[in-house]
Amino acid sequence: MKPAAHEREQAVFSALADPTRRAVLRSIASGEASTATELAARLPVSRQAVQKHLALLEQAQLVGGERVGRETRFAATPAPLGDAIAWMTAVGERWEDRLAALAEAADPEAGR
Amino acid sequence: MKPAAHEREQAVFSALADPTRRAVLRSIASGEASTATELAARLPVSRQAVQKHLALLEQAQLVGGERVGRETRFAATPAPLGDAIAWMTAVGERWEDRLAALAEAADPEAGR
DNA sequence: AAGTTGTGCAACCGGTCGGTTGCATGTTGC
DNA sequence: GCAACATGCAACCGACCGGTTGCACAACTT
Numbered sequence: 001m002k003p004a005a006h007e008r009e010q011a012v013f014s015a016l017a018d019p020t021r022r023a024v025l026r027s028i029a030s031g032e033a034s035t036a037t038e039l040a041a042r043l044p045v046s047r048q049a050v051q052k053h054l055a056l057l058e059q060a061q062l063v064g065g066e067r068v069g070r071e072t073r074f075a076a077t078p079a080p081l082g083d084a085i086a087w088m089t090a091v092g093e094r095w096e097d098r099l100a101a102l103a104e105a106a107d108p109e110a111g112r
Numbered sequence: 113m114k115p116a117a118h119e120r121e122q123a124v125f126s127a128l129a130d131p132t133r134r135a136v137l138r139s140i141a142s143g144e145a146s147t148a149t150e151l152a153a154r155l156p157v158s159r160q161a162v163q164k165h166l167a168l169l170e171q172a173q174l175v176g177g178e179r180v181g182r183e184t185r186f187a188a189t190p191a192p193l194g195d196a197i198a199w200m201t202a203v204g205e206r207w208e209d210r211l212a213a214l215a216e217a218a219d220p221e222a223g224r
Numbered sequence: 225a226a227g228t229t230g231t232g233c234a235a236c237c238g239g240t241c242g243g244t245t246g247c248a249t250g251t252t253g254c
Numbered sequence: 255g256c257a258a259c260a261t262g263c264a265a266c267c268g269a270c271c272g273g274t275t276g277c278a279c280a281a282c283t284t
Contacts, residue, residue: 017129029207070281078204085197092190095141161243182251
């Protein structure tokens with residue numbers, strides 16, 4: 001298997017792009033609901049729509065589903081969020097570095 | 113203007129959803145390129161495609177463009193990334209809280 | 225056993241997205 | 255002034271996405 005990092009990254013970011021999906025994830029993370037039908041009751045979409053969102057979230061490894069009896073209970077596995085955060089902070093740091101370098105180059109003497 | 117928070121949130125997350133757009137943002141943040149034509153040269157897409165991505169990134173306030181002579185130079189303004197990170201950490205914390213509560217509730221009985 | 229509740233899967237549909245081509249405009253350099 | 259380079263804008267297109275409906279099946283309940 002090839003997790004490939006940027007593949008998971010892609011999965012996470014695109015999973016987070018949809019507002020409904022974010023709502024689903026939030027509901028699961030806060031324990032307000034754990035099954036597709038429960039989530040659908042809290043959201044203005046059908047159960048099948050929620051189910052598709054859950055499939056994507058699961059593919060991004062943001063949630064994990066476990067079948068208990070006749071219902072499938074989902075739980076959050078927010079580890080991938082860490083990857084996304086890492087990407088963002090990396091970009092942010094690069095930006096800061098760049099800014100610092102520019103500032104230093106433009107202001108070598110009068111620096112702090 | 114009224115940013116409405118969740119509107120900016122939406123803009124940021126959907127802006128980050130596209131790999132090409134992330135590449136553009138990374139290139140700008142690291143100072144590798146700053147104009148649409150430069151970016152297009154580094155990427156396998158046309159200049160106009162990059163330009164559209166830049167428009168979205170600018171709309172999400174992740175970059176800012178300033179016209180200098182005949183070229184438009186873009187710079188990163190990663191502040192919105194902080195919002196996104198805040199959202200993620202909030203979800204992550206809620207998850208941890210929930211997990212802690214469950215663990216605590218399950219601890220005395222330890223059954224499953 | 226029969227009915228009820230929850231799930232999984234497939235097909236379909238309209239809208240949006242990422243990308244392209246084409247053209248018009250503005251800026252620089254000779 | 256004119257050629258070359260960079261940008262802005264619009265139209266168009268194929269693909270994907272979010273959502274729906276419909277149906278078949280598994281699992282409790284009585």
